[in-house]
Amino acid sequence: MVLEQRTIDHIRSLSLHSEHEGKLSSEALQCIMERGWFKVFVPKEFGGAMLSLPEALRLYQYASWVDGSFGWLTTIGAGGGYFAAFMQSETAEQVFASPEAVIAGSGAPTGTAVRTDGGYIVNGKWSFCSGADHATTFTANCIIDHGDNSEPATNPAIRAFAFFPHQVEIDRDWRAFGLKATGSHSIVVRNAFVPEARTFSFLEQLAYHDEALFNYPFLPFAQATFCAVAIGIASHLLDEARSLAERKQETWQASKAGRYEYVMRLIGQAEDRLNSETAAFYDTMERSWSDHVQGQPITDEELAxxxxxxxxxxxxxxACGEMLIPKMGIAAVMENEPLNQTWRDLQVACQHSVLVSFEEE
Incomplete structure (x- = not known):
């Protein structure tokens, strides 16, 4: 799982260029594919690894420490393997068998599908489809339109649809100030025919019933994977903060004695808190996964x-960035400074709805 240092350095050296391009460099993308990181949850018959969830979380953390967009796209691309158990076997083979196979898409039901002979006619637009530029398959949820002019159902029927790239238009509207290289654009589908075999429902598991991952609830799965990304980016941010402080040590000492020591103490405090919470995170996830593998049902209390x-x-x-950025000087607000980039990436990653709390803390 560990990359050579020269590979890490090369990926990071291309990071700012990737930001300007709005997509991951071909070298970084190839690195993910060569190591099979897009297929960690793909069944072995299609060349996947079927890692346990805790193993995958550590991989996501590591990849995100290397680079935020690199880790985010590893995580998103690998997460698509979760769909294999819900697809018909022929469709799963079409989607996942290629060594370059990777899914991009959206879970929001912002499309409509009208039944026709042999399948559906689909129209819709879906936002935040990370990895749109390199996806070999796109998946998206649609509300089934029965076309009978009846009032919209309170709980409408929803199915997921798998599209070929030629059926999809990419609307390059990803304008976030972080994770810029993830290509998290919207996709548009217009009057595309999708055969029944390329549709699926998360309420209908069709295969791999003995694989623990496919029976693990999706919400905690998503929460844990994005949390691992946040940990990795924050760890990189601490490294960059320490590196910047060391480069500025002489200048800081000349202008304000004690500043360097103060900042290094803050870095240590942030690191201690992150390490403590990370240890608790993995303890929780290992326990949850172990109970799940042993066949114990996951209670509402455990989900919470x-x-x-x-x-x-x-x-x-x-909090690592919130503590440190105000103390790091003008360099910390410059976009070409690695510390600034990791801070922007971290804020965007932590903005994901599954990680945001709306309760009093």
């Missing part, structure tokens, strides 16, 4: 515990 732990850990990750 996982969610709260992920949100608390993400807050600790975000």
């Amino acid at each position: 515990e996982v969610g709260q732990c992920c949100k608390r850990t993400a807050r600790a990750a975000l």
